[in-house]
Every structure is written in C-alpha cells, then in structure tokens.
Amino acid sequence: xxxxxxxxxxxxxxxxxxxxxxxxxxxxxxxxxxxxxxxxxxxxxxxxxxxxxxxxxxxxxxxxxxxxxxxxxxxxxxxxxxxxxxxxxxxxxxxxxxxxxxxxxxxxxxxxxxxxxxxxxxxxxxxxxxxxxxxxxxxxxxxxxxxxxxxxxxxxxxxxxxxxxxxxxxxxxxxxxxxxxxxxxxxxxxxxxxxxxxxxxxxxxxxxxxxxxxxxxxxxxxxxxxxxxxxxxxxxxxxxxxxxxxxxxxxxxxxxxxxxxxxxxxxxxxxxxxxxxxxxxxxxxxxxxxxxxxxxxxxxxxxxxxxxxxxxxxxxxxxxxxxxxxxxxxxxxxxxxxxxxxxxxxxxxxxxxxxxxxxxxxxxxxx
Numbered sequence: 001x002x003x004x005x006x007x008x009x010x011x012x013x014x015x016x017x018x019x020x021x022x023x024x025x026x027x028x029x030x031x032x033x034x035x036x037x038x039x040x041x042x043x044x045x046x047x048x049x050x051x052x053x054x055x056x057x058x059x060x061x062x063x064x065x066x067x068x069x070x071x072x073x074x075x076x077x078x079x080x081x082x083x084x085x086x087x088x089x090x091x092x093x094x095x096x097x098x099x100x101x102x103x104x105x106x107x108x109x110x111x112x113x114x115x116x117x118x119x120x121x122x123x124x125x126x127x128x129x130x131x132x133x134x135x136x137x138x139x140x141x142x143x144x145x146x147x148x149x150x151x152x153x154x155x156x157x158x159x160x161x162x163x164x165x166x167x168x169x170x171x172x173x174x175x176x177x178x179x180x181x182x183x184x185x186x187x188x189x190x191x192x193x194x195x196x197x198x199x200x201x202x203x204x205x206x207x208x209x210x211x212x213x214x215x216x217x218x219x220x221x222x223x224x225x226x227x228x229x230x231x232x233x234x235x236x237x238x239x240x241x242x243x244x245x246x247x248x249x250x251x252x253x254x255x256x257x258x259x260x261x262x263x264x265x266x267x268x269x270x271x272x273x274x275x276x277x278x279x280x281x282x283x284x285x286x287x288x289x290x291x292x293x294x295x296x297x298x299x300x301x302x303x304x305x306x307x308x309x310x311x312x313x314x315x316x317x318x319x320x321x322x323x324x325x326x327x328x329x330x331x332x333x334x335x336x337x338x339x340x341x342x343x344x345x346x347x348x349x350x351x352x353x354x355x356x357x358x359x360x361x362x363x364x365x366x367x
Contacts, residue, residue, distance in 0.1 A: 038229030058088030236262030241277030302339030
C-alpha cells in the first residue's frame with residue numbers, strides 16, 4: 001500500500017507538471033473548434049459567440065418566488081424590474097435522490113421541469129446544480145461530520161450501490177426534460193461545486209484530490225452515458241483570492257472534462273477584501289479558461305440583502321472587466337434574503353440602469 005501511495009503521488013505530480021508545461025507552451029484545447037453536432041455542442045458554440053457580445057445575466061429560482069412574493073405563476077423579480085427574463089436560469093436538484101416531490105428549497109420538481117423547458121423554448125439557457133444529502137449520515141449536503149463519504153461512494157465503497165441509485169434518479173429527471181415537439185433539452189450541469197471549501201461533504205478537508213476527481217469522473221461518465229450530447233459541464237470553486245497553478249490544478253477535472261470554468265464569489269466581508277479577492281480569482285480562472293479553450297462564468301455571486309445601492313455598477317461589474325465571462329448568476333431572492341435583481345431591492349435603480357444600457361444581456365438580448 002505504501003508503494004502504491006508513492007507511485008500515485010508521483011503520477012499526480014507528473015500530471016500537474018505536464019499541465020503546467022502545456023500551459024507554458026500555449027496549449028489550447030480544440031474542444032470549441034469542433035463542428036456542432038450535438039445539443040451540448042450547439043449550446044457551447046452559442047455561448048461562445050454570446051460571450052463576445054457581452055455577459056449574460058442569470059438568476060437562481062427566478063420564476064418561483066421573489067423578495068415580496070412566492071409560488072405565483074408567471075411572476076419574476078427580474079421581469080418586473082427590467083421588463084424581461086434573465087438570459088440564464090438556475091435550478092437545483094437536491095431532493096431527487098430521496099424521491100421527494102420538492103427540492104431542498106421547497107420548489108416542486110414538476111414545476112422545475114415545466115419552467116426549465118419553458119425557458120429553453122423561449123430561447124433562454126438553463127443551469128442545474130445538485131446539493132444531495134449526505135449518503136452516510138442522512139444529513140444535508142452541509143453535514144461534514146463524516147470524512148469518509150466520498151471514498152465510500154466510489155466503486156467498492158459501502159454507499160456505492162446507494163449512490164448509483166441516486167445518479168439514476170437524477171438522470172431520469174433530466175431525461176424527462178423534453179420540448180413540446182419531444183426534443184431533448186440541453187443544459188449546463190455544475191456538480192460538486194465550491195470544493196476548495198469544507199462546508200459540503202465533498203469539500204477540501206473531506207476527501208483527497210484523487211477521491212474528488214474520481215467522484216467527478218464517475219458521475220460525469222454515467223450522466224453522459226444516460227444523456228449523450230445534452231450536457232455542458234461546469235466546474236466552479238469558491239472564492240479563494242490567491243489561486244496559482246500549483247494550488248488550483250490538483251482538483252481541476254481537466255479541459256477534456258470541463259466546458260465552463262466557473263467562480264462562486266459572494267461578498268461576505270468588506271468591500272475592499274471582496275474586490276481584491278474576486279478580481280484576483282476572476283483574472284486567474286478566466287485566463288486559464290482562455291488558454292485551455294474553455295468558457296468562464298461567475299457561476300454564483302451577489303451580496304445578501306445588499307445595503308449598497310450601487311453595488312452592481314461600482315463593485316461587481318468592474319470585476320468582470322477583461323474576463324470575457326459568458327454569464328453571472330446571483331443566487332435566489334428568498335424573502336428578505338435576496339441576491340439578484342428586484343424592484344424591492346436597494347440596488348434596483350442601479351441594476352435597471354445597467355440593464356437599460358445593455359451592460360449585461362437579458363433574454364431578448366440573446367435571441
């Protein structure tokens with residue numbers, strides 16, 4: 001066993017070295033250069049073209065509830081403020097693994113399916129995340145009391161059979177996303193996110209680099225088999241502020257497995273710290289994405305209950321400059337805890353001005 005560990009550690013170091021060498025030589029993935037032949041490739045090529053036009057606005061759970069309302073059909077905080085839907089809508093699949101009728105945020109899965117298809121048919125883009133429960137303890141995705149979860153989901157692990165059933169449940173739901181003429185819906189999938197933190201059971205202190213990457217590959221290979229040509233894959237670490245190749249690449253799934261390199265970057269602390277850290281991460285990740293032929297996005301962002309009226313124009317949007325990001329997605333507007341556009345937010349006039357000036361793209365801007 002000791003010999004195996006030494007060999008594996010050496011192989012991992014060689015892999016990182018080769019990646020660094022390819023980057024130094026200016027290697028660019030040819031993924032974006034292939035002709036579009038699958039729904040996922042069509043979506044990727046469309047997003048690549050749109051990233052040259054501007055950065056798309058996305059919002060989590062946009063059609064289900066807002067700051068002052070919930071569970072009303074045909075409402076949207078974004079539309080009520082800007083007169084248009086977001087270009088990108090985000091939905092979460094947490095709860096499918098336990099056959100719940102509603103996800104972890106109480107949204108009925110039947111409604112998620114309906115709204116995802118509606119947004120796709122109106123020309124919008126869809127992204128899914130998944131916060132599955134802890135398969136060893138039964139706790140939430142944030143239950144980190146057991147540091148052996150990931151290794152026990154892999155082939156030969158105690159929970160592998162259970163997790164295989166979970167993957168099948170997720171695949172079955174995604175297979176049910178069909179247009180009115182029975183065509184499959186393409187979408188972005190962003191699993192195992194914020195992995196450099198340790199607040200999820202797949203986080204940094206809860207599994208090794210190899211275990212994390214094996215989980216990623218196992219899940220991706222299964223989903224691609226069940227939904228061939230439908231999925232655009234996104235990997236998104238959390239705000240770190242000081243990424244380097246040596247610290248980032250060991251858990252990077254690789255250009256052959258990632259289409260969109262994302263960044264989850266909320267402002268929790270001071271304005272100065274946020275601007276400094278988010279700018280550094282955005283520049284590093286966007287430059288790496290460009291060198292590898294990938295897209296870059298701000299996959300989660302925002303300031304909860306922002307009391308800074310010009311937060312969007314003065315703090316966030318300057319961070320996006322030079323990144324060629326394809327989209328940014330603030331999290332959900334759940335009553336007083338809100339992140340995105342809304343006429344009831346203190347940032348409403350600032351956001352509306354940016355939308356009217358087309359400094360970012362809404363749905364009608366990408367059709």
